[in-house]
Amino acid sequence: MDFSFMSEYWGFFVKGAELTVLLSIFTVILGGIGGMLLSLMKLSRIWVLKAIATAYIEFFRGTPLLVQLFIVYFGLPQLGLSFNEFTAGVVTLSINSAAYIAEIFRAGIQGVDKGQTEAARSLGLSHRQTMRKIILPQAFRNILPALGNEFIVVIKESSIVSVIGTRELMYNADTVRSNTFQPFEPLIVAALIYFILTFALSKLLGVLERRLQARD
Amino acid sequence: MIKVTDLHKSFQQLEVLRGIDAEIKQGEVVVVIGPSGSGKSTFLRCLNLLEVPTSGDIVFEGTSLMDKSTDINKLRQKMGMVFQQFHLFPHLTVRENITLAPTLVKNMSKEEANRTAEDLLRAVGLADKADVYPTRLSGGQKQRIAIARALAMSPDVMLFDEPTSALDPEMVGEVLEVMKRLAKQGMTMVVVTHEMGFAREVGDRILFMDGGKIVEEGKPAELFGNPRHPRTKDFLSKVL
Numbered sequence: 216m217d218f219s220f221m222s223e224y225w226g227f228f229v230k231g232a233e234l235t236v237l238l239s240i241f242t243v244i245l246g247g248i249g250g251m252l253l254s255l256m257k258l259s260r261i262w263v264l265k266a267i268a269t270a271y272i273e274f275f276r277g278t279p280l281l282v283q284l285f286i287v288y289f290g291l292p293q294l295g296l297s298f299n300e301f302t303a304g305v306v307t308l309s310i311n312s313a314a315y316i317a318e319i320f321r322a323g324i325q326g327v328d329k330g331q332t333e334a335a336r337s338l339g340l341s342h343r344q345t346m347r348k349i350i351l352p353q354a355f356r357n358i359l360p361a362l363g364n365e366f367i368v369v370i371k372e373s374s375i376v377s378v379i380g381t382r383e384l385m386y387n388a389d390t391v392r393s394n395t396f397q398p399f400e401p402l403i404v405a406a407l408i409y410f411i412l413t414f415a416l417s418k419l420l421g422v423l424e425r426r427l428q429a430r431d
Numbered sequence: 432m433i434k435v436t437d438l439h440k441s442f443q444q445l446e447v448l449r450g451i452d453a454e455i456k457q458g459e460v461v462v463v464i465g466p467s468g469s470g471k472s473t474f475l476r477c478l479n480l481l482e483v484p485t486s487g488d489i490v491f492e493g494t495s496l497m498d499k500s501t502d503i504n505k506l507r508q509k510m511g512m513v514f515q516q517f518h519l520f521p522h523l524t525v526r527e528n529i530t531l532a533p534t535l536v537k538n539m540s541k542e543e544a545n546r547t548a549e550d551l552l553r554a555v556g557l558a559d560k561a562d563v564y565p566t567r568l569s570g571g572q573k574q575r576i577a578i579a580r581a582l583a584m585s586p587d588v589m590l591f592d593e594p595t596s597a598l599d600p601e602m603v604g605e606v607l608e609v610m611k612r613l614a615k616q617g618m619t620m621v622v623v624t625h626e627m628g629f630a631r632e633v634g635d636r637i638l639f640m641d642g643g644k645i646v647e648e649g650k651p652a653e654l655f656g657n658p659r660h661p662r663t664k665d666f667l668s669k670v671l
């Protein structure tokens with residue numbers, strides 16, 4: 216194994232890792248907001264909202280991420296909606312992740328004891344106030360592990376946007392591979408960086424969870 | 432204050448309430464007793480629309496709950512409810528549990544809500560627990576906080592659904608004590624309970640329910656001392 220290319224190319228990996236992290240953060244935030252809205256729609260009593268949310272969730276969980284990516288990047292410009300490589304990546308990963316996060320939120324919301332809703336409503340809180348002040352904060356705590364796990368999944372799956380030319384970690388590692396004619400080592404470095412990212416994140420989430428639990 | 436007419440409630444096929452007529456007057460303590468599954472909780476939960484009646488009418492302070500234009504959130508502010516399982520909000524401190532509803536739905540200022548909370552905590556003997564999270568409390572303490580939380584909205588009536596049934600025996604007394612004091616202060620109360628001592632001592636009127644109906648009602652002395660209906664006799668002979 217020869218890692219001497221690193222002295223020349225280390226900047227590629229740093230830049231790539233930065234973009235990977237940025238992609239993932241945007242995705243988790245946007246996907247989180249989308250997922251929360253979808254879960255509220257799915258649990259709503261208004262059947263149109265419910266139907267839209269259900270269709271969305273089923274569709275995006277039931278089709279490959281790569282196909283979704285190509286539709287966003289190559290397909291949507293046909294309809295006059297074009298994105299640069301980074302934005303297309305964020306958009307695709309977010310709409311995909313929202314479908315998964317919606318199910319995480321739904322389980323979290325349904326996991327909150329029904330008595331909590333009854334207690335809040337009996338005090339005169341509206342449905343909306345009950346959601347915001349009582350149910351969602353508790354649901355959020357319940358789902359933090361699952362949400363953290365989704366973050367980790369997103370970091371790994373974000374590598375797929377390299378195929379449309381988003382210069383994140385995978386894309387840059389591949390560039391180094393072809394520049395150096397070394398098929399092996401640059402990818403090992405990339406794998407290692409992905410691992411460090413996900414491992415550090417899972418440790419961090421572990422600490423956060425313990426903090427929250429320590430409160431009760 | 433509350434007038435119930437021909438109240439029916441079914442869950443799918445199961446008819447749980449089969450025509451209830453009842454009236455609760457200002458300042459009255461009405462105790463509901465009866466065997467398990469007779470519909471006591473369902474009846475109580477219909478009073479603040481946690482269960483939606485299938486038919487019949489409930490009029491609270493002149494407003495029909497069955498009227499589609501009634502703002503149920505508004506009415507619930509005037510009806511406190513205490514549950515068997517307490518249902519304190521675990522992510523909020525005791526103080527926040529108590530001040531949440533007044534500040535959120537009554538737009539009470541934080542300062543005023545905090546003052547009210549402190550007064551109420553003192554009244555239930557838990558002034559030192561304001562900044563504690565509910566998991567740190569015993570069952571009896573939780574239930575006293577739950578009562579304080581409901582009282583913080585200054586309701587006109589308090590509904591209790593077996594408030595002591597989930598408690599260890601040694602904690603039943605402290606909760607009943609708080610309820611007794613509340614009754615003395617003139618609070619209108621509807622209490623579902625198996626505590627016959629409390630019913631006899633504090634109740635102005637006892638409703639005996641069986642099979643989704645009020646089978647017999649009367650003053651505690653009458654109903655306990657001289658039950659007329661065979662099913663009341665049968666029930667009382669089992670629980671007394």
Ligand SMILES: Nc1ncnc2c1ncn2[C@@H]1O[C@H](COP(=O)(O)OP(=O)(O)OP(=O)(O)O)[C@@H](O)[C@H]1O
Nearest residue numbers: 442445447465466467468469470471472473474593
């Ligand atoms: N949400 C519900 N869905 C279906 N059935 C229900 C529901 N709530 C209550 N029931 C049924 O209605 C009947 C009456 O229940 P309810 O809780 O009112 O009785 P209760 O008199 O309070 O009994 P207990 O003393 O055990 O609390 C029971 O057979 C119960 O199984």
Ligand SMILES: [Mg+2]
Nearest residue numbers: 471472473593
């Ligand atoms: Mg009951």
